[in-house]
Amino acid sequence: MFVAPPGYQPIYNPCIPYIGPINGGLRSGMSIYIQGVVPHHVTRFHMSLMCAEMDGSDVGFHISPCFQGWDKVVFNHFEGGRWGSEEKTHHMPFRKGEAFEMVITVIQEGFQVKVNGKHFHMFNHRLAIERICALQIGGDISIQTINVIGGGFPAGGYPGGQMGGGYPGGMAGGMGGGMAVAMEDGMPGGMGVVMEGGMGGGYPGGMGVGIAGGYPGGPGGYPGGPGGYPCGPGGYPGGPGGYPGGPGGYPDGNMPVVIGQPIFNPTVPFSSLIPGGMSHKKTIIIRGMIPLGANRFSVNFIVGRSRDIPFHMNFRVRDGEVVSNSMLSQIWGSEEREYSFNPFQEGQFFELSIRCGTMQFKVFVNGQHLCNFFHRYQHVHHIDLLEVDGDVQISYIHF
Known part of the structure; x- marks a missing residue:
């Protein structure tokens, strides 16, 4: 399953019309990133940053x-039941x-x-941004x-001060409480992350992650089982007690967040120090x-x-290939290229997530697991530089 870093919770392929929370509200420095496709039959579409998750709100x-x-x-x-003056x-x-x-x-x-x-456009604030807490698309x-992206969550908890035991909502002794992580790095074909102590309506769905059929269709699994992601009771993002809003939350009232602001639209070739190292x-x-x-x-x-x-x-x-390798002491190792799918096509946007585990790197593309690459260099904390080169346009990079 896709294990998002704390504070980074993308929503994939939402049903339209869509309305969902902006957890913790908006603040200066935050960004909302949206990828989509305009259909050939389009007449119009809209996106609204709202003050409540209901029609008719400001x-x-x-x-x-x-x-x-x-x-x-x-x-x-839109305020007090009336639209303001248009800019077009x-x-x-x-x-x-x-x-x-x-x-x-x-x-x-x-x-x-x-x-x-x-x-494209600059729209001056007409309402206090602290009031904005939802996104609507139709x-x-x-x-x-x-x-x-960015901003984290305000002091006092996520998303509204209801911080008890689990993570992040209604998880009956969930993450931070009675949760154990087995096989954090997983094994090829293994179970990945196994939750103990129950998720009770948590994330992503009621029974734990990747067990009893796991990915994609087992009970409580991702994304298709009862209670799963995204539509089951207690699931992500809207089920009772689920992510993001139920009582419970991350321990100590402080949810960890993605550190720092992303780098937007960097030029390629791109080279940057990894903040704090790997x-x-x-x-x-x-x-x-x-x-x-x-x-x-290449990355x-x-x-x-x-x-x-x-x-x-x-x-x-x-x-149509993805190849992984290492070069140590100026010598290339053996290539790995046995992947279940290749999502990289001309004219297509992508999201590449690379997570460093204790035994291997885990790579996800557009929320789907692409591959694992077992460490050939044991001192991963010495890795301090990221480089991207070749035929690609980068929207942003976030450490």
């Missing part, structure tokens, strides 16, 4: 691309039949909107990923797009002082 920011007649995009807010542009960055990515960044002055990596649109359970998330005509790109985890590459991934788009 809206701090509303964007509505319209494709009827002369294309336009409308921006507005006839520059249309969304294209029928094409994928897009939109980033809404909260800054002190307002909402800064980027589409496909380019600045109309003719298909959404692949929603993610709220460590067990550290996760690095890379979002991007494969441009048309792409051949291959390298490097020991800066020796230039050893303990973990190398080569995504060969034209060949």
Whole structure:
């Protein structure tokens, strides 16, 4: 199963119309990242940052691309049952039949909107951003990923001060309480994470993770079993007692969060120090797009002082292959390339999540497990450099 780092909880392929919480509310410095596809039959769609998870509530920011007649995009807010004054542009960055990515960044002055990596619009605040706690999406649109980035959660707990024993809601002695992790790194074909002490309506579903049939269809499993992800009772994101809102929560009232702000739209080749160096359970998330005509790109985890590459991934788009390897003492090791699927296609957006475990790296793409790569270099804490190169456009990188 996809084990998201604490504070990073993407939502994949939500049903439209969609309405869901922004846990802890919005604050300056946070971003909302949305990937989707505009269908050929589109007339209009909309996204709203709302003050409650219900129709008719106040809206701090509303964007509505319209494709009827002369294309336009409308921006507005809604307060006390009335719409405010419209802002609109006839520059249309969304294209029928094409994928897009939109980033809404909260800054002190307002909402800064980027589409496909380019600045699109600035909408000045009309309501206090602290009131905004929900996202609504409707109309003719298909959404692949929603993610709220940065900011963490306010002191006093997640998401509203109801912090008791488990993680993050209603987990009957769950994470932080009576939970044990077995085979944290898993084995090829193994069970991965096994929960003891019960999840009682927790995340992702009622019976634990990956057992009794596990992935994808067992009871309590991911994503199809009763109580599972995303629609079962107690599941993610909306079931009673489930993630994110029930009483219970993470121990001590402080949920760990993804550290620091992501790096948006870096140039490729990209090279950056890994903050704090590599460590067990550290996760690095890379979002991007494969441009048309792409051949291959690579991701390298490097020991800066020796230039050893303990973990190398080569995504060969034209060949339909993903190859993993290591280069130690200037000698390449044996390649690994037996993967169940290849999600990297020209013109497609992707989310790559690489988690360092005690025995191996775990790689997930778009929420699905791609591969494990057992450590060939035992001093993972010496890995301090990330490099990305080749035919790829990067939307953001988050350590």
